[in-house]
Amino acid sequence: MNLILFDDRDRLDTRHVRLSDPERLRHLRDVQRAEPGDELSVGLLGGRWGRGRLLSLDAAGAVFEIHLDRDPPAPLPVHLLLALPRPRMLARTLEHVTALGVKRLTLLHTRRVEKSYWQSPELRPEKIRHHLLLGLEQARDTQLPHLDFEPRFKPFIEDRLPGQLAGRRALIAHPGMAETCPRGLAEPVTLAVGPEGGFIPYEVERLQALGFTGVHLGERILRVETAVTALLARLF
Amino acid sequence: MNLILFDDRDRLDTRHVRLSDPERLRHLRDVQRAEPGDELSVGLLGGRWGRGRLLSLDAAGAVFEIHLDRDPPAPLPVHLLLALPRPRMLARTLEHVTALGVKRLTLLHTRRVEKSYWQSPELRPEKIRHHLLLGLEQARDTQLPHLDFEPRFKPFIEDRLPGQLAGRRALIAHPGMAETCPRGLAEPVTLAVGPEGGFIPYEVERLQALGFTGVHLGERILRVETAVTALLARLF
Numbered sequence: 001m002n003l004i005l006f007d008d009r010d011r012l013d014t015r016h017v018r019l020s021d022p023e024r025l026r027h028l029r030d031v032q033r034a035e036p037g038d039e040l041s042v043g044l045l046g047g048r049w050g051r052g053r054l055l056s057l058d059a060a061g062a063v064f065e066i067h068l069d070r071d072p073p074a075p076l077p078v079h080l081l082l083a084l085p086r087p088r089m090l091a092r093t094l095e096h097v098t099a100l101g102v103k104r105l106t107l108l109h110t111r112r113v114e115k116s117y118w119q120s121p122e123l124r125p126e127k128i129r130h131h132l133l134l135g136l137e138q139a140r141d142t143q144l145p146h147l148d149f150e151p152r153f154k155p156f157i158e159d160r161l162p163g164q165l166a167g168r169r170a171l172i173a174h175p176g177m178a179e180t181c182p183r184g185l186a187e188p189v190t191l192a193v194g195p196e197g198g199f200i201p202y203e204v205e206r207l208q209a210l211g212f213t214g215v216h217l218g219e220r221i222l223r224v225e226t227a228v229t230a231l232l233a234r235l236f
Numbered sequence: 237m238n239l240i241l242f243d244d245r246d247r248l249d250t251r252h253v254r255l256s257d258p259e260r261l262r263h264l265r266d267v268q269r270a271e272p273g274d275e276l277s278v279g280l281l282g283g284r285w286g287r288g289r290l291l292s293l294d295a296a297g298a299v300f301e302i303h304l305d306r307d308p309p310a311p312l313p314v315h316l317l318l319a320l321p322r323p324r325m326l327a328r329t330l331e332h333v334t335a336l337g338v339k340r341l342t343l344l345h346t347r348r349v350e351k352s353y354w355q356s357p358e359l360r361p362e363k364i365r366h367h368l369l370l371g372l373e374q375a376r377d378t379q380l381p382h383l384d385f386e387p388r389f390k391p392f393i394e395d396r397l398p399g400q401l402a403g404r405r406a407l408i409a410h411p412g413m414a415e416t417c418p419r420g421l422a423e424p425v426t427l428a429v430g431p432e433g434g435f436i437p438y439e440v441e442r443l444q445a446l447g448f449t450g451v452h453l454g455e456r457i458l459r460v461e462t463a464v465t466a467l468l469a470r471l472f
Contacts, residue, residue: 096462100462234419
């Protein structure tokens, strides 16, 4: 935990916060071995971050005196369209992409996504939020990503996606495409990444018809979580 | 499993192999639902890969008729010096970097590596090999990485590392360094990546004295497994 995030409900006054979440208190005590007087990195969800001096730590909570003078790191200018990964990989992928600075993520159904994945407990809001917060705390960020679910491919790409593409470069990452993935872009990008097993040809064609350009990362087939990190690191 | 790897002991003759490892047989039967007559991607460890036609599948083994006509994907020209990650992250990192094409990996002790990590069962040769094979099978590669262990920092960087740097660009990835990580290199690179918590200043200085240039990936602090994937994707 490189940053302790709190939200407005944790504020005691303009200069003091109290954390009372048992899991964070345990981490603070047993992993970070924090003691009153210690200075730690703290941040306000949706706001700035900086230093917090621990004033007291007991079973009821940890009180910090805070001084927030730093802006969160810049977001990546990307809208990630990701075929819903299997649950265990979803959890890790949410942490990776949040740490990397993705602020807009759409989890999408495609033919090769198992339908059972949409019933996974990993999709519960509190589970999703937990992984997003871990990603933020890892990267010292305070801005939660915005997350959409699109459990039906066709209505999404026909009714909603076209209106979301204005002014953006649209890329579909897929093995066997003609172009290699570009490097060091500064413009806004919408990036579509398929499931294990890839998009089916029909899905690639539909996205290409909307203006998506197919790109690849070489002949190696990567796991979704590795591929997404590699794509984002290369694109920006 | 995008590739079924076998080794020379599995060969029946020049055109036939029998897999008998119970775990792979179970995967073939229960996950891939393979049946005699199916064509699957198969490869020879250290050799070529191609197609295999499943002739029979029973409790004793799976016999394939093989036709290996493809070379494995190109390796990355990198020697990765990685501070030993904690065991759970080591397992995943071995799979990521093997899938990405790393062929030379040194796991290194640094001050912020917990000494107990060196006693982890994850360091047993059969465990390491298991993760390397998973990485190869993911990426359809057949060339195992070469792995060294350096449980003492000073003797390694004084006695062995200098002789390994000839003709290579040497980079140390560390938050706060002056230069951003370069992109799209074609030359051989030795890349040093620290543990959670980073290298200590003394370690950075010793590596810089050997000619390593400090580079960073931005202000976000990434987990080791995310950082390594991002660095490799950006460098090559």
